[in-house]
Amino acid sequence: MSSQEKKPSGAAGRIPTAAAIVDFHDRLASAYGPQHWWPTQDDSHPRFEILVGAVLTQHTAWTNVEIAIAALRDAGPLTPEAILAHDDLPGLIRRAGPHRIKAERLRSLCRWFVARGGFAAIEALGTATLCHELRALHGIGPETADVIALYAFDRPRFIADAYAFRILERYGMWQGPRRYERLRDSIETAVGACATAAFYDELHALIVAHAKHRCHKRAPDCARCVLAPTCAHGRQQAAESQAAGCSR
Numbered sequence: 001m002s003s004q005e006k007k008p009s010g011a012a013g014r015i016p017t018a019a020a021i022v023d024f025h026d027r028l029a030s031a032y033g034p035q036h037w038w039p040t041q042d043d044s045h046p047r048f049e050i051l052v053g054a055v056l057t058q059h060t061a062w063t064n065v066e067i068a069i070a071a072l073r074d075a076g077p078l079t080p081e082a083i084l085a086h087d088d089l090p091g092l093i094r095r096a097g098p099h100r101i102k103a104e105r106l107r108s109l110c111r112w113f114v115a116r117g118g119f120a121a122i123e124a125l126g127t128a129t130l131c132h133e134l135r136a137l138h139g140i141g142p143e144t145a146d147v148i149a150l151y152a153f154d155r156p157r158f159i160a161d162a163y164a165f166r167i168l169e170r171y172g173m174w175q176g177p178r179r180y181e182r183l184r185d186s187i188e189t190a191v192g193a194c195a196t197a198a199f200y201d202e203l204h205a206l207i208v209a210h211a212k213h214r215c216h217k218r219a220p221d222c223a224r225c226v227l228a229p230t231c232a233h234g235r236q237q238a239a240e241s242q243a244a245g246c247s248r
Helices: 018-032 046-056 062-074 080-085 099-115 118-122 127-135 142-153 162-171 180-191 197-213 232-246
Strands: none
Touching (some): 018 180, 018 197, 046 099, 046 142, 080 099, 099 127, 142 180, 162 180, 162 197
């Protein structure tokens, strides 16, 4: 956040209202339309590909993840057993960042998946247990665990990633500390138990789209932002532009 970009005033960590979150979602949906997440390439094993992609995308551009997944598919079926059998797993996923580290994380996830009995058995786990077991694996933090729970197991989880913090802080919906669980739990508490996995699925995808197209890290495009009329930062920018125009 630049020195010129001030956080909106408000109670630190206040919980937004369900109506505000739904309106936020609907405004983004009107601008970007359905996002059809999670993107997969393998029609025969799409759910398992989500697990693989969730690990490979850590601190890596999605285009490079797609290249790495394509390399895995070319080397054999995209299954946990096949991944564990690859002698050169780091080489296959080289394009997805620190390949040796991610290869070990992927192996850890695959061993857990096989030991747990696959999708049918894992689906019987409660959401808290599922996420706890995922977080216990090598290299899987709260965000990756929630992504897997949401997109591979249809569990209603809000993904409180860096994009969410950036946009919600500017919007005026969050003024608390940048703590993953704090923001996630606040949003989930506000929306309530009636929120579906499909709602959070689309909300996360829309936040990512907005961060990439309008709400950039260093130079947000407030003039063309669909959220500008209700965004604290957008209104501030508009007021400053108007004041500058009047002073000329």
